[in-house]
Amino acid sequence: MNEHDLVDALEDHAADVTVGPAPVDSMTRTATRTRRRRGALGGLVAAAVVAVAAAGAVQVLPDDGAGRDAGRDTGRDAAVPPADTDVPPAGHVYVGMGGAAIAVPEDWAAGDVECNGVPRQSTYVVDPPLAQCMMFSVFPDDTDTVSLSMGGVDTRGWTPVEVDGTEALRSPTETGEPDPTTGGGPVTGASVFLPEQGVVFRAQSTVSPASVDDLLAGIVVLHDHAGVPGFADLATVSSDPRTDGRYLQRLDDAGLVAEVVRRSDPAAAPGTVLGVEPAPGTVVPAGSTVRVEVSD
Template identity: 30%
Template sequence: MAAAVAAVGGTMLLAGGPSFTNPAPPAASAPTAPAATRLVGIGHAAIAVPEQWARNQLGCGTPQKDTVIIDAGPQDLCLVNRPKGVESVQVRSGKPIGFQTDETFQLDGVRAERQRTTCTGDSPLTVCSGTVYIPSLDVAFQAESSTNADEVHSILARIMIVPDTVGVPVPLFSEANPAARFGEEYADRLTALGLKPSIQARKSPGSIPGTILAVSPSPGTMLTPGATVTVTAAAHP
């Protein structure tokens, strides 16, 4: 665990609690993603995942191949086993339910919290899981592996702070109406992150007016500040 923390640690402490504004951190230069990887993130927090990893390759919410999970949408309720040797990382806004801080470290000058890796299940299928949460950016990365705990450490060691790019956030469900994600609220969040929202209305019978139907580029895509994100929302009658 100590080695994994050292691999991602930085040097300077920043104060601050969770915030959807996701301000650009004071870094001298942007970290470079390793070769043969791509960045996926929210705001200025990102993780480098192998280029060959799929996106949201889930069966009833369970990864079926190496994948990054972000804005996966509703999943069927059924029991599907995770194949052996499958790695995944979920990128999400907010602190995961049940998260507890076992240690803190510095990530490119930003305070981060780590929940230690734990493994569950019996041989031959054991699934190991570990999480890093960045309070000031309110972004979490939860890595899982059905190979071993070392794979979890390796995945989480590729988290970085990227001051010069912005990851498209995931639309959040409304507290006022838990069944919907509204375009106006999401547009405000995009603006706060330095992106330019473009709202388009589309008829969608049965949808609550204003509910987000699609986002392009998709959540997790890394963009330059000022880039346009097209948000398609259900039209008002």
């Protein structure tokens, strides 16, 4: 029999098989349960491994400012169970979205960027909005930045890597040309995308290319914590102005509980997420409540 006959014979043979309807609902339910269970189980297993290292549980809420240091000193780490696994390295805090986070130095500012997105100093940017202005500014020397966003990235040409035991993709490391007119040093940048968590981490540096690697090496998969997801991209990736439903789904996926507060805002279409508290990027224990302000 030739290949063509084989194709026909397989087709005929297979066509004799009566196939029942696809159990989509059952698959959807099982998948949801698996995702939740995987989170919980991962926590337990990892907890046993790091129980020793976690002796001095470190506060993981990267409050934007004084709260952070205060929390460290006043025992707010009571919120963190003793066997907590999601503990950042000394001198760092975790900033995350959904199931993944990245360690950033605790003295970094949050979101200290110009309206064009260029940093003023070493900073982490959560949920970076589109550039709001065309202002000209130079990426300062000796500066590192990290930004986090939810998906929406073209990963063609990216390399599969493993990050904290999960599959990830890493972009090529790109170094720009130094700009002689401004005296700015070359900026090196690279991104890592965690498909399962749907989070993109981007690191940029004028310190050194190695600094980018060091920063990206701080990416972890969270076990019994979750990062408050961003919402800025929801308004840009879809023509639907309502962002609340999709954001609440994101919180649900992250294992967080939403408390919706309605507020009238003449500038926003009804159903627009106006803000969330704690702010996107904050790493909180799984199951925490996030206050979501939605326009009426």
